[in-house]
Amino acid sequence: MARQPVEIELQIHSLSDQGLGGGEHNERPVWVRNALPGETVRARILKRRGGQRCADGQPLEQGSPDRVPSACAYFPRCGGCATQHLAPEAQLAHKAKQLADQLQLQGIEPSSWRSPVALLRLGYRRKARLGVRLVGETVLVGFRESFSNRVARIDSCLTLTPELSRLITPLKTTIAQMSEPHTVPQIELAQGDGQCAVIVRHLQPLSAGDVALWQSFAEHWRVEVLMQSKGYDTLKPIAATQQQMQLLHYQLPEYGLTLGFYPHYFTQVNAPMNRELVRTVMGYLGNLRGRVVADMFCGIGNFTLPLARAGALAIGIEASAEAVAMAAKNARANGVDSRCTFHAADLYGDTGGLMSQGTSQDNGGAPQSGIDAQLNHFGAAPEALILDPPRSGAGPNLPSWAAMSSVEQIVYVSCNPVTFASDAKRLHELGYRLAKVGVYDMFPGTAHVETVGNFVRQTIGG
Ligand SMILES: C[S@@+](CC[C@H](N)C(=O)[O-])C[C@H]1O[C@@H](n2cnc3c(N)ncnc32)[C@H](O)[C@@H]1O
Secondary structure (H helix, E strand, O other): OOOOOOEEEEEOOEEOOOOOEEEEEOOEEEEEEOOOOOOEEEEEEEEEEOOEEEEEEEEOOOOOOOEOOOOOOOOOOEOOOOOOOEOHHHHHHHHHHHHHHHHHHOOOOOOEEOOOEOOOOOOOEOEEEEEEEEEOOEEEEEOEEOOOOOEOOOOOOOOEOHHHHOOHHHHHHHHHHOOOHHHOOEEEEEEOOOOEEEEEEOOOOOOHHHHHHHHHHHHHHOOEEEEEOOOHHHOEEOOOOOOOOOOEEEEEHHHOEEEEEOOOOOOOOEHHHHHHHHHHHHHHHOOOOOOEEEEEOOOOOOOHHHHHHOOOEEEEEEOOHHHHHHHHHHHHHOOOHHHEEEEEOOOOOHHHOEOOOOOHHHHOOOOOOEOHHHHOOOOOOOOEEEEOOOOOOOOOOHHHHHOOOOOOEEEEEEOOHHHHHHHHHHHHHOOEEEEEEEEEOOOOOOOOOEEEEEEEEOOOOO
16 A cells, blocks of 8 residues: 655745755755745655655645746646746746855855846747656656656646647647557657647657558648657658758847757757847847857857857857757858858867967967867957856866957856856956846746856956
8 A cells, every 4th residue: 555645744944946945844854845935834745865855735824925826737746847836026036046145155246137037937938858658548748747757647838838738638649549659758849930840759660550640640730740769860750751850940030040950959948038148148248340259059059140140250169060060051041151150069078178378379379279279260369258058067168268368258148057156256266257147037937047147357456
């Protein structure tokens, strides 16, 4: 017989960076989903993790003034979101506080703050990786449940765009009709401005019936279906008439740009917020005409192409050779290829650092390795850098980039306030002041914090 979860009552005094209410019971920390600071909650312990407890909570009496009814019926069990019970303004304040706390921890005081930026609250999410699980005869397709590896029972999702959300139920039906439904562990969804794509990971070869099933899914829902038997290099369109994957596209209308991408590439999930990010970065850089700017971790050119359009000489560097090729293709398609160049490099590895100190002109003609030649592609070293790294931050080569004597400004886009703050400290030690910083609600309702910071080189005595 399954053990009944233990029920306790406790006071919540904090909200974690995962959106969990924090309290104590029997002198042990307890993290409670659906609980807010100031509330007394009845909580069911769902999981023990080391000395800590993870629980599901219900407020007793009146809840926190920041509590709102969740718009989503699957919250808080579905782990796709973390803070649907928190008022939108309080979510923003919580994200801004996390950033402020991390900066304070590192001893960094920004010269000014931008108010948190929020746009679409629901229906914004254009990319998702969903788990698939067979429970008896029932197929589940969804995010993982919080505190568990189980797939949440959902029929739709309010954070996904309506065009992607409406596919969840038909995906479940279609997988259930396959000859071996348990051989599909995962589905990925992606959307451009309009078009949608579905990646179906399958562990065994498909039968003729399975192929016909997915072909009719693709036709009926007017989406591209790609079957993936192993790595992404095995992606194959299901449509009999199609040899090649189709490109998805998104636009950056302020810059007259259309960027193509394949569904498995990195793209920012929230299209209106991405436009705001690009606008912010470009605003910080100011007049770009004739200036050399390097876009580190450039992906498919989301910032590089606007730079080039605005008159800069833009250098994009990125680890993924596929993304670099796509960025170059996007530059050609938008007629800005004469003003930008792209290079594949592991920016965390030895060759991602500069071999010379200062500019390459200071290098005395010594043979170059590292990314010196790439950063000097236009015959002058960059005056400004954009950094948009993964969660782990800018990495070990940051000091060598920031030490280039030509660099006056660094605009840093971050998806992790912890690494942003520790990199801010490193930049401060290298002579850069955090002139302005703010959070951007890229994933409302979730714990994700997106930050843009503008660092400027301190003038002597400045
Ligand atoms: C947060 S994304 C930003 C992409 C792009 N700036 C955008 O806005 O779409 C981070 C990028 O860093 C790239 N990346 C990850 N590890 C890297 C590494 N070691 N060296 C260079 N690029 C890396 C990823 O491929 C991804 O494109």
